[in-house]
Amino acid sequence: MIRFTKMQGCGNDYVYVNCLSETVADPNTLAIKVSDRHFGIGSDGLILIKESKDYDFTMHMYNADGSQGEMCGNAIRCVGKYVYEHHMTDKTELSIETLGGVKYLSLTINDGIVTEVTVDMGEPVLAPAQIPVLLDGERVIDREILVEEESYKITCVSVGNPHAVVFVKDTMSLPLSEIGPKFENHSLFPQRINTEFVEVLDRKTIRMRVWERGSGETFACGTGATASVYACILNGHTEDEVTVKMLGGDLRIRYDREKNRLYMTGEAVTVFEGTYF
Numbered sequence: 001m002i003r004f005t006k007m008q009g010c011g012n013d014y015v016y017v018n019c020l021s022e023t024v025a026d027p028n029t030l031a032i033k034v035s036d037r038h039f040g041i042g043s044d045g046l047i048l049i050k051e052s053k054d055y056d057f058t059m060h061m062y063n064a065d066g067s068q069g070e071m072c073g074n075a076i077r078c079v080g081k082y083v084y085e086h087h088m089t090d091k092t093e094l095s096i097e098t099l100g101g102v103k104y105l106s107l108t109i110n111d112g113i114v115t116e117v118t119v120d121m122g123e124p125v126l127a128p129a130q131i132p133v134l135l136d137g138e139r140v141i142d143r144e145i146l147v148e149e150e151s152y153k154i155t156c157v158s159v160g161n162p163h164a165v166v167f168v169k170d171t172m173s174l175p176l177s178e179i180g181p182k183f184e185n186h187s188l189f190p191q192r193i194n195t196e197f198v199e200v201l202d203r204k205t206i207r208m209r210v211w212e213r214g215s216g217e218t219f220a221c222g223t224g225a226t227a228s229v230y231a232c233i234l235n236g237h238t239e240d241e242v243t244v245k246m247l248g249g250d251l252r253i254r255y256d257r258e259k260n261r262l263y264m265t266g267e268a269v270t271v272f273e274g275t276y277f
Contacts, residue, residue, distance in 0.1 A: 004034070005082060006041060006271040009074030011219025011248020013271065014047045014061070016082055024048060031062035034276060035215075041276065044215045047075050049082060055095040055102055057083055063214025071100030071160035073222015073251075073264050077117035080105040081268035084114050100160025100223075114268055121223070121262040124230045125158035132162065134188045141234050147182050155231040159262060163194045163227035167235070171199040171209045180211025194221065196228045200237045207245045219248030226262050229253040 002024065005016045015034045017024055024030055031046035033039075043064070050058040059079050061069045076096055083089050084107055094105040101122055108116040125131065126139040133140055133156045140156040154164045164183060168174060174197055183195040192213040199207040208228050210221040225244040232238040233255055240255040251266040 002030075002276045003273070004041070004276055005273045006043065007078040007082065008248070008269050008271055009077050009220065009222065009266055010246055010251060012072070012074035012221060013043045013219075014045050014072070014075050014078065015041050015043045015276075016047045016049060016078065018082070018086065018088075019048045019050045020088070027060070027062050028066040028068070031064065032066040035064035041274070044212070044218050045069075045072075045075075047072070047079065049079055052095075052097045055097045056089060056091065057094070058097040060099070063212070064216070065214045067214040068099070069161055069214065071098045071103070071223055073119060073121065073159075073224075073226060074220055074266070075222075076103055076105065076119055077222065077264075077266060077268040078270075080107050080117045081114035081270070084109075085112075085270070098160065103160070116265060117268050118263055118265040119222070121159050121226045121264050123260050124227070124262060126156070128156065131156050131158045132190055133164070133193070134190065141231075145186075145188060147179075147186060155234060157227040157230050159223050159226045159230070161194060161223055162189065162191060163196060163224055163231075164189070165196045165198055165228050165231035167237070168197050168199055171197050171207050174209065176209055176211055176217050180217060184211060184213045194224055194227075196221070196224045196231075198228045198232065200232065201245075203237075203239050204241065205243050205245065206232060206238065209247065220246040220251070222251060222264055222266065225251045226253050226264050230255060230262060 046062040048060040052058040104120040
């Protein structure tokens, strides 16, 4: 028996478990079970909130297929909301340890409720070996690759987890369920890849659909939105502050050139709480 909270950010939904009071012996299996939208709770994965020796809290994330991911931008905003509203902290500035590095959160509070969270996503990583992507050179920007005989141009960025950004004319007409798995499991990506298909609407607005490794198409991806905006900047498509429109809602991404850091701002919403048997 495990107490949980279902939360979502822009429709990217996860099951959250407070491991300061609950015990999860096998998170990989639990992630598969709770994520099932017919026989489980229904989610894009499982998030465990844990203690941290050096920071405020630790977040561990598991995809719907049970694999562990490094980081999730939408999920970490919800972690900030969870720990504040469950009175685990009274701080509005938080440090959260993840497998993708330490992320710093700023909470917006209205009448005791966290309505919005800004996340310092850190410095973007472009070195192919660190993403990882098996291509030469110092960066992978607008690089042509073949995906089952089809030619695509990719820009690869890590913001705590790996992303390949592909610019398209129309995101909504894409057969993403066919294309997504081909990118995810491509031999160029030894740890698989999250793939964003981006349509540039104007210098301050893009539309994005995402195929997340281990979960398939999701309504939103915070790290994917962040990586997509940085890819837009690298390719000269947008300014440094961009609204990213996704199936589940909008995120605001800002790039600070002086600090070489990316910031993501968006909602965090509690859906319901319950007990899983």
